[in-house]
Amino acid sequence: MASADPVIRFRDVSKSFRRPDGRGDFVAVDKLSFEIGKGEIVAVLGKTGCGKSTMFNIVAGLIEPSSGEARVIGHDPFREFAFFRGKIGIVFQNDRLMPWRSALDNVRLGLQILDTDAGHANESARQWLMRLGLSGHENDYPHALSGGMRQRVSIARAFAVDPEILLCDEPFSSLDEMTARDLRAEFVRLVRLNNKTAVFITHQINEAMEIGDRVLVFHHPARIAYETRLDASTSEEKRRTMHDDIMRVLSVEQAPT
């Protein structure tokens, strides 16, 4: 468990959805409890459909838990939606760039929504594009950028608003391994450099272990089946053991219905 003042805290959070065919409810999250402290990078790992994204959407304030208590910086992310203006940055699985905005304008979006001074927003957006290696592409529209470049723009967009918390939902899953590896390293460097708290959802064990200070493995419906901590000093042998343990935990799970 994390420090005394967790940035994110879930207590017995459950979320169910009505099935499209009307035959009862589908439980996506079941009495999930965990805490994430300031400055932590937590990787959430689980099979497709295990409820990771539902947990993610609850933290982001996009959906409300059916029961239990979700707190982010001590506030309810769904009911106190406006409180989180500028406090949460999100990198989604797909880049979600507005096709009618240039790369620079996409990065500026959050700053414009937060009513940041136009000159500052422009400068900040340029800086973030430069840090992510996209200088010279400021005026390119998304269709003119590669998948990796578009995802870099979406990372720049999330960082540009200087949020306290970064939520990432499998942001590199659609990229080739080389690009994904580069972006992962860059992402971790930026999170540490800017002292952010990050929740990183993934379904790849190696990615989770490469990024997270802590790895939470979910079973379906979303609940913690396994938890481990690791850092730079964690030996290769211990990492291999953790990897095998995670594999074992994931393999015993039944496919979600």
Added chain:
Amino acid sequence: MTNSRTMRVLQAVAGMVVLAAGWQILSYVFSHYLFPPVPEIISRTIEVLITGSLLVDVLLTAGRIFGGLFGAFILGSILALVIGQSKTAENFIAPVLTFFQGIPALSWVVFAIIWFHGIEFRVLFIMVMTTLPAFTFQILDAFRSMSKDLFEMTMAFRPSRWTLFRFLIVPTIVPGILTAWKVNLGNAARVVVVAELVGATGGVGYQLLRQQQLFDMAGAMAWTLQLVLFVLVVQQTINAIENWALRYRAVSERAM
């Protein structure tokens, strides 16, 4: 690219030349009061364009078309946004608009003559009522096609309703709005002539009525061409606006 554009223009011109040639042949076969020669039609068309007192009638009709379309666009946009955000509103409004769609333009002309006195208000009423449903449904479709992904991404920044409207909803519905204007422009041009034909003392429709009373086919063609030219100019203007507003779209080099 330039070659294919030139080819398109040449093909379009060739089509018109064939049409004009066919008409000219008919003018040799039949009396000129039925099929006046093409040069006479062209000369009468130019006469309307360069004679101030006649051009006023063209501008009057153009003003009525724009007035009606603009009124229907504003009202249709408001209705589309209301319907888009409330199922109850949709249940109330959508059937009424569908009902309106089934009413012929000529019926609206009759209703307007019975209900109202002012000519301009009559024409405006007819124009708005005949184009309102199409504007509303087209803008509503554009609103509903808004990407859920982009909506969630924008909401994650916690925008105000106005900011959401400005940054997401407006750019999303712009293509639909432009299509609605293009589609409704042709409809409006047809309806305005009917409205002027029956209940106005000026405009292209009124002039067409005069040509019919004088049995002047060249005049009728000249006034019809004013309307066709007007629609073509406005369509091209909308196309230019569309090309600029949607310049972000990727264009495949391979033609369909």
